[in-house]
Amino acid sequence: MPRTPALPPDSLIPGSPQRRTVLKAGGTLLLSVLGAGLAPSSARAAQIMAVRVWPADEYTRITLENDGDLKATHLMLANPPRLVVDIDGLSLNETLKSLVAKVESNDPYIEHVRVAQNRPNVVRLVFDLKEEVKPQVFNLAPVAGYKHRLIFDLYPVRAVDPLAAMIKKENWSDSGVPAATPTPAPQPGDATIGKAGPDAIARLEADAARAGSTPAQPQPSAPQSQPQPPTQPRPAGNGGKVARMVTIALDPGHGGEDPGATGATGVHEKDIVLAVAKRLKGKLEELPNTRVMLTRDADFFVPLGQRVEKARKVQADLFVSIHADAFIQPSARGSSVFVLSEKGATSSAARWLANDQNKADLIGGVNLGTQDKQLASVLFDLSTTAQINDSMKLGKAVLSEIGGINRLHKGAVEQAGFAVLKAPDIPSILVETAFISNPEEEARLKDDAYQNQLADAITKGIKRYFAYNPPLAKGRTA
CATH class of the missing domain: 2.60.40.3500 (Immunoglobulin-like)
Structure with a gap:
């Protein structure tokens, strides 16, 4: 006898109240499970x-x-x-x-x-x-x-013009500065000297000694292999008859989101180098016919390419970038001066340092959508042998003076591919004032007296450079 097929439960009969109740409950359960799985991810992304x-x-x-x-x-x-x-x-x-x-x-x-x-x-x-x-x-x-x-x-909306800002802030009159005029008789301490030579250096050093600003003697334990300034001065144009406003760009490294290196006591490189740069600016502006532009005068970030462009917009005669070294071992110590290299670094340490400093844009934060991707390569291609040669002369003069107040990490100016030194038409150096990762040198870097010594030494180095390499007349484009 055939069996009668069993009827399906009420919950499976289409349209039955029981089926609608089961489906509603199942849907609610499914949404709860999915929501529970998604909620933690959303919360994590919102912190x-x-x-x-x-x-x-x-x-x-x-x-x-x-x-x-x-x-x-x-x-x-x-x-x-x-x-x-x-x-x-x-x-x-x-x-x-x-x-x-x-x-x-x-x-x-x-x-x-x-x-x-x-x-x-x-x-x-x-x-x-x-x-x-x-x-x-x-x-x-x-x-x-x-x-x-x-x-x-x-x-x-209207971008700040570095030259206009510099003139306005320091109350200079741009119209009163001739491009080239006859030079009066050189005075002691003048930044612009006509017929430079060993006698000019002697006068500068004698004047510094009379003023009581002779550098401190090197530390006894510090091996000194200081570079000497060039023996043959470069003749100035117009028979040495050039007097004009000299513009120096000072570049305190890092800033803002980019703190640079940090010492054992928590002091940041960006703060130390800004303090040194401000002291140096004051000393340089005491020199005749000299004005100074800071690439940053407060705690904010400036991309590497913009630092170079600022110097070019004010038609800087020199570019000096100021930093404080750091290394994984706290025993590393000493001051250094670097210039650009087109052919590779002069040492593995110089290469490491350049690579590290060139990461500033990544750390400080650059909007890649507005960055000129060709800038770095164009500036590098335009860098000339003459610029690097002048940078070496400036570097040797500054390193020689710094060697009088601190141990030198290297006895000679080093070279590497620092992005911030790639101005094609401006002698440019990068000064590593000391190792902030060394507890003893960190303490000195925080000391007002030592910062003042650093500023004095760099100023004397720049004066020494100009004594042998007087600034030439140049066309005014700004």
Whole structure:
């Protein structure tokens, strides 16, 4: 006898109330499981770990450091000027709220900032501005000690001109400086000397001795192999009859997001070299017909290529980049001077140092979308043998003077492919003042008296260089 087929349960009958209840419960369970799997990932991507603000006349930078790659959209609004930024995949936390208090009243471009949860997983930042700006918003991948960074750079609509800013800040009159005029009789300490030679050097050193600024004697334990200045001075143009304003570009390394090396006590290279550069600027400006431009005068980051371009825009006669060495072993010590090399480094240490310094753009943070990718190669190709030869003369004169106050790491000027030394038409040197990673030298670098000695030594080296290589007349293009 055939068996009667069993009817399906009510929960499987299409359209039955029981089936709808089961399907609803199953769907709810599935969404709960999926939501539980996605929620932790979303939360991890939304953690703001640090916020930093770097105000400067040239631009203000805001940095949001986080543990994931954030996506942001932005737009400018007028009347009054505002920058509105929406950041996806982010929830408001106390760290991000602290951004409000980090904007100071003296910020050149930001009046204040507002932070709010605009909608679920979207945080809105509104920057109320003091003037219209050209914003750049970009991401930086993890590098050095940093995790992911979201960067807001607020530039003025009209970029700061280095030459105009230098003249305005120091109250100089650009119109009163002739390109070439007859030189009066040289005075002791003059930076521009007509018929240079050993007698000129003797006068400079005698004048320094009378002023009580003779360098301290080298340390007894320090092996000294100091370079000597060139024996034959280069004749000046127009029979040595050239007197004009000499412009020197000083480049304090690192800055802002890029702290440089850090000593055992926590002092940053960027702070030490800025202090030394400011002292040096003051001493150089005491020389006749001399003005000085700092590539940065506060704690903000300047890309390597822009440092070179600033020097060229002010038609600098010299470029001096100031740094403080660091090495994995704290026993390393001594001062060094480097110039550019087109053919490779003169030592493995010089090569290592150049590679390390050339990472500054990665650490400091450059918007690759606006970077001239051909700049570095063009400047390198344009670098001439004459520029490197003049840089060597300047380097030897400065190294000789620094050797009087500190042990020299190397007894000769070294060469390597430093990106910051690639100005094709400006004698350029990089001075490593001392090893900040050496506890003894770190203590000296923090000392006001030693910083003053460093500034004195570099000033005397520059005077020595000009005594043998008077600045020639040149056309005015700025």
